Amino acid sequence: MEGKEPVFLSLEEAIYAVKTDITHYPPQKRLFMELCPLVLGPDIRLTDDSRGRGLWISMPARCGRVTRMHPVTASSLGILLVEALEKSPPACEVMAEICRRTFEIRTAVAGGHEPGPAGVLLYLDMESFHCRQCGACCRALNYRHEISDGDYRRWKEQGRSDILERVAVITRRSRTVSYAAWIEPGTRRFADVCPWLIPAGPEGRQKRWICRIHDVKPAICLEYPGTKKHARMTGCRGVDD
Numbered sequence: 001m002e003g004k005e006p007v008f009l010s011l012e013e014a015i016y017a018v019k020t021d022i023t024h025y026p027p028q029k030r031l032f033m034e035l036c037p038l039v040l041g042p043d044i045r046l047t048d049d050s051r052g053r054g055l056w057i058s059m060p061a062r063c064g065r066v067t068r069m070h071p072v073t074a075s076s077l078g079i080l081l082v083e084a085l086e087k088s089p090p091a092c093e094v095m096a097e098i099c100r101r102t103f104e105i106r107t108a109v110a111g112g113h114e115p116g117p118a119g120v121l122l123y124l125d126m127e128s129f130h131c132r133q134c135g136a137c138c139r140a141l142n143y144r145h146e147i148s149d150g151d152y153r154r155w156k157e158q159g160r161s162d163i164l165e166r167v168a169v170i171t172r173r174s175r176t177v178s179y180a181a182w183i184e185p186g187t188r189r190f191a192d193v194c195p196w197l198i199p200a201g202p203e204g205r206q207k208r209w210i211c212r213i214h215d216v217k218p219a220i221c222l223e224y225p226g227t228k229k230h231a232r233m234t235g236c237r238g239v240d241d
C-alpha cells in the first residue's frame with residue numbers, strides 16, 4: 001500500500017468507511033465510548049460500570065429531559081452510532097475527528113470551497129508496510145462479494161477470460177447488481193480457497209505464497225491492508241516492527 005498522498009473521502013464515503021469498521025470487527029467498546037459524544041452529542045451520558053455490570057447509557061429525550069440510564073451492549077452501541085451517523089451526518093470537522101479515532105491515523109478536513117467537494121483527508125501512513133507473502137489475508141479474509149464494477153470492466157478490457165470465468169455476475173431484473181468471486185468455472189459454487197494463490201516453495205514446506213494474478217488482482221486485494229489498524233485487526237504481519 002502506498003501512501004504519502006492522503007486519500008480523499010466525501011462525507012458519505014467517510015460515514016460508510018466508519019460504518020464498515022464498526023460493523024466488521026468485534027465490538028470495540030473503548031472506541032465506541034470515545035465516539036459517543038462526537039456522534040450522539042455532548043448531552044449523552046455513558047458509563048462503564050466498574051462493578052462489571054457493563055455499559056449504561058442515557059439519551060436526551062425530545063422534550064429536552066434526560067432519560068433514565070439503561071444497560072446497552074457494546075454491539076448495540078455500535079449500531080446506535082452507525083444509525084445516528086447515517087441519519088444526521090456530522091460536519092466535516094467532526095467527521096475528520098471520528099475518522100482519526102476510528103482508523104487510528106492522521107486526518108484533515110478537505111475542500112468545502114469551490115470547486116472541490118467537502119470531505120475528509122486520510123493519511124494512511126503505510127510507507128513501512130512490507131508484505132511477507134504469508135498468504136494469511138488470501139486464505140482467511142472473506143472478500144467474496146467485494147469485486148467491483150471497475151475490476152470486472154478492467155478484466156474485460158484486458159481479455160482475461162481466465163479470471164472472468166471465475167466471477168459470478170449477479171443480476172436482478174436483467175441488471176447487473178454485483179459480482180461474486182471466486183467460483184468454480186461453469187458452476188455457481190465458490191472455490192474453497194483462492195484459486196490464484198500458489199506456494200512459492202516446495203510443497204508441504206512453503207512459507208511464502210504467490211498471487212498468480214498479482215498485477216491485475218481485485219482492487220480490494222491491491223488496497224489491503226488499508227491502515228495499520230486494519231492490518232492488526234485482520235492478522236496481517238506486514239506492518240510488524
Ligand code: SF4
Nearest residue numbers: 131132134135137236
Ligand atoms: S496477511 Fe499481510 S503480510 Fe501476509 S500476505 Fe497478506 S498482506 Fe502480505
